[in-house]
Amino acid sequence: MGLTRSGLNKENINMDNYITKRGKLDYFLPPDIQEEIRAQIVGDIYQEAEKIANKVLISPGEESALENRLDDLLTSRWLGFPLMLFLLAFIFWITIVGANLPSEILASGLFWLEGKISLFFYWLQAPGWLHGILVHGIYRTMAWVISVMFPPMAIFFPLFTLLEDLGYLPRLAFNLDNLFKRAGSHGKQALTMSMGFGCNAAGVISTRIIDSPREKLIAIITNNFVPCNGRFPTLIILASIFMHASFNNTYNSLLAAAVVVAFVLLGIIITLAVSWALSRTLLKGIPSTFTLELPPYRKPQIGRILLRSFLDRTLFVLSRAVLVAAPAGAMIWILANTGFNGSNFIQHLAVFLDPFARLIGLDGFILLAFILGLPANEIVIPILLMGYLSSGLMMEPESLDSLQRILIANGWTWVTALATMLFSLLHFPCGTTLLSIKKETGGLKWPLFTFFLTTAIAISVNFLLVQFLKIFL
């Protein structure tokens, strides 16, 4: 990043240009040369600091050698990125492999309990609709949410928290910083994006660390493109179900993990692409620089990680899912058991949405689930199942296998799964995130803009993918 002499000489700047005839001080050097000068000034200061430090340090200390080598490795230009993907893949793989068995056990337990509750209602001689709303509506939805989502979360979140605790996330941000700067946005966006992996609403709030309003807006608008805790389970579950089918068992789980990593990567790429586009159109400007401190590696405290990831993340996400899913389950049961012309409201709505949904690789039920899932991404899969089950296929789900059977019975192929995952990654932010955007930007303009931008991108990407696949299949 040296200041090329030719760059300055070519311009042959007339210094009088700094001050125009009217006495205004002006910035007459072209922006790219200013940037070069700035880089050179910063570089010169750093060099001087290094020179002095080397002169006066009698002994530089011993402990940092290993840390430095580790830092060099984790943030190296060539290995930093592959290592990051590998780490993520490893975490997803463990999650996928580990989640199946507990999921089965939980499901069979919860549905055994459902039978007992039904008997209890029968004994009370409760009316059929009450039993329907409470048991088939609310209880079954909650049982689904818990048995399908709890095990992956209980495995994924502690691992992710472990990564945070070790001090890896700042290094991740360090790796991504340069890319964001090239996209015309703030390097700290790498941090707010990382926060978005946890929760997009939290990610949006964390953009307060960015001072420039322009760069802050870019970070807010694009935060939704990385999957959050509410969507990771969806991605992991769908990947492990559908990427199984085409390979024999040895590769299944690895392949599914690779698919989730690919989606994370895609999310980052789209974040960068949209940031780039925004910083060249609507939100023009030059990125500002910042100092990112790489904190020392810390010994993770396993007990605290387990507790924190369980209380702050697993229970938080799960309880939110259950709380939103329970009334949604009741509502969907009502919609599914009332109607006209021989079919229920769910079916009417789904049939209405179906033609459009097909264009983007989904079906009416999936699109409906995304729309009804606006309050929280966690409940998209549960709503979808409620929808499918309400159309006559009353199945007692037992595990991921039975989930797969339901989906396949409703015409899912791996293309549907892919399209659903893609839509989940790109579509509008959840209600909480939209509210956070409103709070951070102080108005309805930017949450609405984000809503329409993300949805437009989701629809066009899905549409292109489906049409592209149609040509080849």
Next chain:
Amino acid sequence: MALYADSLALNLLRKNFNISNDDNKPIIALAGNPNTGKSTIFNGLTGLRQHTGNWPGKTVGRAEGYFKYKEEEFLIIDLPGTYSLLANSTEELIARDFICFARPDLTLVVADATNLERNLNLVLQVLELSTNTILVLNLLDEARRKGIKIDVKKLEACLQVPVIPAVAREGLGLEEIKKTCYQISKEKIKIKGFKITYSREIEEKIEELIPLLKRKLPFLQKRINWRWLALRLLEGDKTILASINTYYPIYQERVNIFQKGEVQLDGFNQVWLK
């Protein structure tokens, strides 16, 4: 008399930073990277004689306090912890504007001895703006535990400013800081200070720009470091002109550089900056 007018004007300007210093105590700015024990030093120096508030118009907190050495009383302002003075963030802008425009009589820079190189970046930038600087090398106990050894005398020779080793948590070095502040304020120590020499291309541009700035902005004479201002303009720092306008809004001399009749007094800030 001129000197008196100058100090009156400076006091007026310092009011912009919410500083009332009618009895002309020496003002000390306390700068440093985050997590260097800056606040510990501030508390150690001032004890209970401090109060906190916000920087005018900003949501960044600020503390100021007093300490006494012999008969002299000092007013010390705790600046936000920053890694640089390049005005990338509100905190950096506050720290820079304070050192640049409120022109403290002394600047204390706190550095983390376990991380000298990174901390020197800020030290060097402060030295560019303010010659009367003392470097406090804090967290020396941690450095010793990590096996880091620093040649303080050599560092002093390199930077041409007093360097005071400290373990603020245990109160070590605080007396030495007070004493050095006193000696400097009584001009018993003369500080030379160290200025970075930049790459040749940049130095050439600075040389070209300085006479021009002096000619066009005469009211800044003795009020700003020309070399430093030239650097900011070369790198296209827009905040510096905005700050000049904030802190020197009524300088007659400035009106002279506008052509007659073109400028009305109302809103000439806008014309100045477009």
